[in-house]
Amino acid sequence: DVKVTQSSRYLVKRTGEKVFLECVQDMDHENMFWYRQDPGLGLRLIYFSYDVKMKEKGDIPEGYSVSREKKERFSLILESASTNQTSMYLCASSLAPPYEQYFGPGTRLTVT
Amino acid sequence: QQPVQSPQAVILREGEDAVINCSSSKALYSVHWYRQKHGEAPVFLMILLKGGEQKGHEKISASFNEKKQQSSLYLTASQLSYSGTYFCGTENMIKAAGNKLTFGGGTRVLVKP
Secondary structure, X not given: OOOEEEOOOEEEEOOOOOEEEEEEEOOOOOEEEEEEEEOOXXXXXXXXXXXXXXXXXXXXXXXXXXXXXXXXXXXXXXXXXXXXXXXXXXXXXXXXXXXXXXXXXXXXXXXX | XXXXXXXXXXXXXXXXXXXXXXXXXXXXXXXXXEEEOOOOOOEEEEEEEOOOOOEEEOOEEEEEEOOOOEEEEEEOOOOHHHOEEEEEEEEEOOOOOOOOOEEOOOEEEXXXX
């Protein structure tokens, strides 16, 4: 079974803090993705990576950056957290297209 | 731009049928369907590629009309386990590297006994 794990299920941070969300997959998938999920807005893509050290902006990259130094690990970085970044963050991975994406359990981030 | 899903929510009795629609303003290469149960991660249901393919998963099937740039998900003889939020994810014809999907806002389905 494909397993996608995320570093925390719940996280509370203060405004202005630097926040790291980590995602690890164990199936040698080329593609990895970071989404945020908000009620009524579905899943919105923040960034994705199709290879080590390669990254592409998604639909809402502002305020975020990413890092992929190893194939199995994809990190999402909030350089200076703001209250409007309070959300559920989901990581996913997949083989080369057009294969299905496998999602992690999510991290619920609250910025106060 | 996100694809538009309709309806936003639907309540069914066990055994009833429902249709969920997903419409895009862009030419599509593929449509993915996922289901997310409360408190869990989204789970893949099926992929439809351009060509009007119809696929099935249990008693859940889907169609893809590339001319109309839309897909429909059919829940047939619904079961309690079908409850959850359904998302369509669309992949544009003009693709970036990697299979980037754009997801709709979701359709909440509640199946009652």
